[in-house]
Amino acid sequence: MSESMHDALHRIFGFREFRPNQEEIVSAILQQRDVFAVMPTGGGKSLCYQLPAYMLDGLCVVISPLISLMKDQVDAAKANGLDAEFLNSSLAPKDRFRVLQAMENHQLDLLYVSPERFAMPDFITTLKRAKVSFFAIDEAHCISEWGHDFRPDYLSLANIVKHFPKSAVAAFTATATHQVSDDIVNKLGLRNPHLTRASFDRPNLFYQVVPKSDLDLQILQFLREHEGESGIIYRITRKSVESTAEFLQEQGIQALAYHAGLTPKQRKENQESFNRDQVQVVVATIAFGMGIDKSNVRFVLHGDLPKNMEGYYQETGRAGRDGEPAHCRLYFNRSDMVRIRYFIEQTEDPNERKIAEQQLFQMVRFAEANVCRRKSILGYFGETYEKENCKTCDVCMGDVECVDATVPAQKIMSAIYRSGQKFGAVHIADIVVGAKTQKIRQLGHDQLKTYGAGKDEDKKYWRRVIDDLLAQDCIVQNAEQYSALELTPKGQRVLMGKKNFEVIRQKEGKKKAMAGMSGDYSQKLFEQLRAERKRLAQEEGVPPFVIFSDRTLREMALYFPDTPEQMGSISGVGAAKLEKYGDTFMTIIEMFKHMHPEEAEKRSLLKVPLTVKKTRKKKTGQTVKETLKMAQEGFSMEAISELRGLSEGTVSMHIESLLEEGQGKGLDIDRLMEPDQRMLCEELFNRLSGASMRSIIEASGNKVSYADLRLVRAFMQTKS
Structure with a gap:
């Protein structure tokens, strides 16, 4: 193909430049070379x-683990102009036949299948009749027994190289230690692969650990401060x-539960409601999330301690x-360890138990150490973070402080030592x-020198000191x-006054700090654009992020693009989306500028960084007034649509915008649409008062669109 990578990147995806490592990986695949890439989510x-x-000339077969996500992945690819389909058990027989025919007729760029589907001998035979240029394996860590999410069905992927020796294999994962990475390459039999181990740093994420007390109220307070934002709340058990979820629903929060105990239908519906921005929050076990494509998740809360750093990083x-x-944000209490250790003790293999215990203590150290959270995460994956202050975690932002707790520590350890190192934390x-x-009276422990030495604090305080000493x-x-609690050599030095003991504590009343959104965008316009995106998504039956990401809408609300050239230079607006949605969003921007001239004036000096973009169809950039003129001349809505090349x-x-501004006087709705259709719409509005448009259409x-x-609604409102 004569088109360069950079031209295709901009024309298809609407991006001006590659993200780190993407260009090298794409180049390697275009050269038909195997690839193994460890790249963080996002x-x-x-x-x-x-x-x-x-x-490339040929088919890319994408192996993806969760069939519930395939439709969204395919919809997103199609929205960018690619020929993509999925093949799984959710398809009706006629649709499966259609997809297989398209595959065998070399009409597809992408085909998404599950590892179980690939393992079927009949499917491999069928696939051999297609022209497969390369395979892409998502969530590749699932093939490794050393990984945190091993799946036996992934082992069948080791046969790809045997069955398709001329096709390249590209394997991707968001998290893998060096040991897991080596295991993946060996299991898949990758041939001299191009290796990419991207930085695990996610600079846009703010990491925070908060002591857990009254968890539901703590979560509710956080959600009140983040109204309108989408997020995931992880809990460790189905019951929690x-x-x-029930508590949040009672408080008026749009929240749904997700765990393995729900029926497949319930899980699918709840996940789709979240993806489509119909609910704000999903409360879930770790059964939720692998491969989630939703781009605008603004927060992830952990109500319980994760089992290991890999899981925490993934989530x-x-x-x-x-x-x-x-x-x-992670809500942490050392009592979470008791529950996790119970699960660990159920593991029969002693070696697996030992590994799980080590992973648990690494997680606890992350939560309790007075060290930059980012530095701790990256260090776990063997990466060094050079900056002294990441500016995006609670430790670096001063939300926590280092406190000298030597004297309280000495009181606890003195009680441990004087009671013979034979008793647990409660005693x-x-x-x-x-x-x-x-028990204290019977053992004579009320005669110890340290008895009552800490009566100025409650028992909860001293349990926290014990947790700090353990950590x-x-x-x-x-x-x-x-x-029973016992002193270590390090503890003995603290007890003897040869070493200080310091702990980290949350600063009271300190507001969290987060990096600001990119640019001084108009929040009012952003909300209008988001509402239109949601309407279009409902109309097309896809998640809103398939239309445009939040980032793309914010850039529109920053630059106010009002020509096809400007809109086409907004990040994430490729040629297909420009052609399909450009006029719609430019109309909203144009009307917003009329209604809020002060906002438009404020941004009049900002210019969109223009990049020439080839389009399949040249847009005319005509204004709303041209629609008004044609409507006044008696053209129907269908005719205006056809003549102007608009939907x-x-x-x-x-017309709705014109009527709202009082500029549509003299317009006759019965010339714009068939009177019978207009009367049907009016009857539906009157009969189903307050119902959503989607419900009315159903x-x-x-019969109506x-x-x-x-x-009809716009004309009815002018008469009310």
Whole structure:
């Protein structure tokens, strides 16, 4: 193909430049070379195989683990102008036949299938009749038993090279240690692959750890501060998922539960509601999230301690895929360890138990250490973070402070030592606060020098000190002695006054700090653009982010593009989307400028960084007034649409805006649409008062369209 990578990148995807590592990966695939890439969520993995799939002559087969996500992935590819389909059990027989025919007739750029589908001998035989240029394996860490999400069905992918020796294989994952990476390359049999290990740094994510107390209220307070934003709340058990979701629903929050105990239909519906911005929050176990394409997740909250750093990184990585700032908050209490250890103890293999325990303690150290959160995360994956202050975590922003707790630590360890190092945390805390329990009296521990030494603080405070000492290896729990607390050599030095003991504490009343959104965009215009995106998404039956990402809408609300050339230079507006949606969004921007001249004036000096973009069809950039002129001359909405090359939805929106501004006097709705259709719409509005347009269309048996309803509603409102 004569078109260069950069030209195709801009024309198809609307991006002016590649993200880090993308260009090298795309280039390697175009040279038919195997690839293994470890790239963080939001790093643009899908573009790495979608762009060469468009440019190469042949089919790209994408192996994706969750069939529930395939439709969204295909819709997103189609929206950019690619020929894409999926093949899974959700398709009706006639649709499966259609897809297979398109594949065998070499009419597809992309075909998404599950690893189970690929393992079917009949499918491999069928696939051999297609011209497969390369395979793309998503979530490749699932093939490794050393990974955190091993899936046996992925092992069949080791046969790709045997069955398709001339096709390249590109494997992608968002998280993998060096050991897991080596295992993936070996299992897949990759041949001298181009290796990419991108930085695990997600600079747009703000990391924070907050002491967990009254969790539901803490979550509610966070959501009140982030109204209108989409987010995921992770809980460790199905019961806690249901409890938190029900609590939030009672408080008026649009929240749904997601866990493996729900039926497949319920899980699919809840996930689709979240993807389509119909609910604000999903409360979920780790069963939710792998491969989530939703780009505008603004926060991820962990109500419980994750089992390991890989899982935590994957789950927080579902926030901010659009590159905009997002918040990752972990509510932490050491009691979470008890639950996780219970699960670990159910593991029969002693080696697996040992690995799981090590991973758990690494997670605890992350939560309790007074070290830059970003530095801790990157260090786990073998990456060094050079900056002294990341400016996007609670430690670096001063939300937590280092406090000298040597004296409280000495009181606890003195009680441990003087009681013979034979008792657990509850009894030691009772000694220090001076509790009058029968056990203390029987053992004579009320005669110890440290009895009552901490009565000025409550037992909760002293349990926190014990947790801090455990976290910093000053004391340990003897599993063989009913978790009795014992001093370590490090703890003995603190007790003898040879070493200070410091802890981190949350600063009271300190507001979190996050990087600002890119540019001083108009929030009012952004909300209008977002509302139109949601309307279009409902009309087309796709998630809103398939139309445009939040980042693209914010850039529109920053630059106010009002010509096809300017709109085509907005990041994320490729040729296909410019042709399909350009006029609609430019109309909203044009009307907004009329209604808010002060906003337009404020941004009059800002110019969109123009880049020449080839389009399939040259747009004329005609204004709303031209629609008015044609309507006044008696043209129908259908005729205006055809003559101007606009959708009827865009024409109806033009007229709706004109009527709102009082500029549509003299217009006759019965010349714009058939009177019978107009009367049907009026009858539906009157009968189904307050119902959504989608519900009205369904009630009509799809006899009316969104464009019809918008036009009739606009005229009805002028008479009210």
